[in-house]
Amino acid sequence: SSRMECTNGVTSTDRISGKAHHYLFVSADVPNEDDCTAALPSMSLEGGSEEEFQAYWDWNSRTSRILKDGWIERMAHPQVNCETYWYNHCTDEITWEPPAGRPGVRKTFVSKGKKEDKTWCWGHSDFSQEGPVWTFTPPELKSIMKEGHAGDFGLATEELARRACYEFETWLPRVLSWHDYQYRCFWFYGGKDSADKNKDSGASAKSFFSADAEASRQLFADEDFFEACTRLLCKRLDRMHPINLTYFVWTYVRAGVVHKELLHAVAEHLCKGWLPTLDRCSLGTMLWNFSKLEFRHDRFFELSAQVCIHAHISRLGAGHFLQDCTGGIIWNLRAWHARCHGCLKLTFLLLLVSLATRIFFVCACTGT
Incomplete structure (x- = not known):
């Protein structure tokens, strides 16, 4: 470069x-x-x-x-x-x-298949892929679980957790995009193909993004599933691309599931030099995840602040990205931290520039 x-x-x-x-x-x-x-x-x-x-x-x-x-x-x-x-x-x-x-x-x-290897190739997984869970596609699993028929089809919770990790370990993402993940994330029952055709799709969207936590919780798998996923994820974080890991943690947040041992493990993992590999949206979303669940990890937030003030990242920041980053950092530090002073000034400045640009664009289009 x-x-x-x-x-x-x-x-x-x-x-x-x-x-x-x-x-x-x-x-x-x-x-x-x-x-x-x-x-x-x-x-x-x-x-x-x-x-x-x-x-x-x-x-x-x-x-x-x-x-x-x-x-x-x-x-x-x-x-x-x-x-x-x-x-x-x-x-x-x-x-x-x-x-x-x-x-x-x-x-x-990294040579595949050797137990002594301490690192792992993204895009590969070592699960056996045997049993009923592996005979269905993610959309089919989503439909079965949403209707509460997992037991009828012999879908064990532990095996569903393995399938969830498999889906996110074997796929290499470009950016954090809900439009891509909805076809793999079978434990989230929302999405374009999941709405009840007899109901207004707009109402479904409103219930998910509203403050009604109960309505949001019903769109995700049960607590047992997330517990099984936590047991697996804490041992396999290095096998999952950091952007995929961001979306996985996001499902915990939207479902209102707080597993502190997982959040701590994720923060420690990302602090091992992986933060620059995140795209703009995934960095902001991961900060939002932690602040939404009110989980403090000073070093993770401090390192994220340092990423934000890297010249390449700061000039690319969109308003919602800077809002998530700044809000999360302020919440975690609870004080005007000297090391983040420059980052916060820059984010607020860019937010104003972004807002002014949008206002100018609207005025230009409407002739006002």
Whole structure:
């Protein structure tokens, strides 16, 4: 990816030799503060090409580029651009600059099927796929469960949980899009193909997005299903793409199911250098998930704030994304945290710009 000439006098050695708990999400490759005309590196066209997504999936799941001193080279989400970054699994640091000295790089390809492998390829799953649960498609499972006939078809709760993990482990997403997930998420009974044809579809939508928690709860599987999923997910987080994991957790939130052990495990997992792999919507949604369930995890929210102020992300932020991020960060910190001061100022500024742009567009279209 393109990099700026100016580093404002900060070297990669200075950044990497910092304290172990100082999170380095903001690159020194920023426009010159003394030159207001300095441009940011170019963005990916149309939110990422097929070639960029293939590189993104392959780089982060099937190939590990390991450098000395614990550094792992990864790739950010193509929605902005396929920019490489480095995560240190020993210190939990992240930097957008190559580690000092750029030591030799070796590729480690994950071989499938070996029990001793500690990492796993996204897009693959090791479930046996035997039994009644595996003979139905996700839409068919959704229909059966919605009508309360799971027992009649021999659909065991534990096996349904395995199928849920399988659906989200074997699919590589581009962005967080409800239109894609509704065809795989069989434990959510909403969606275009799930509405009762004898009822007004608008009424169904209103009940889901209203403040009526009971109406929303009825659109999801029962508590036993979520408990079974939690037991599995806590052991398999590294096998599921972070964007898919975001939607999985979202179903817990909309169903009003709070499993603190899962939320803690998810936060710890994402803090291991995976936050930059999220697209704009999934990052905002995951922050919303935690704040909605009122689950605090200071380090997760702080790292997310640092992601938000990375130059590429902040310029891409839409109003609803910035609202979710800012609201969640403020809720978790409960105070004007010095490290998030710049992020919050920027998000509020961009919210105003976004609102002004929309007003201008409406006025231009209506001639008012």
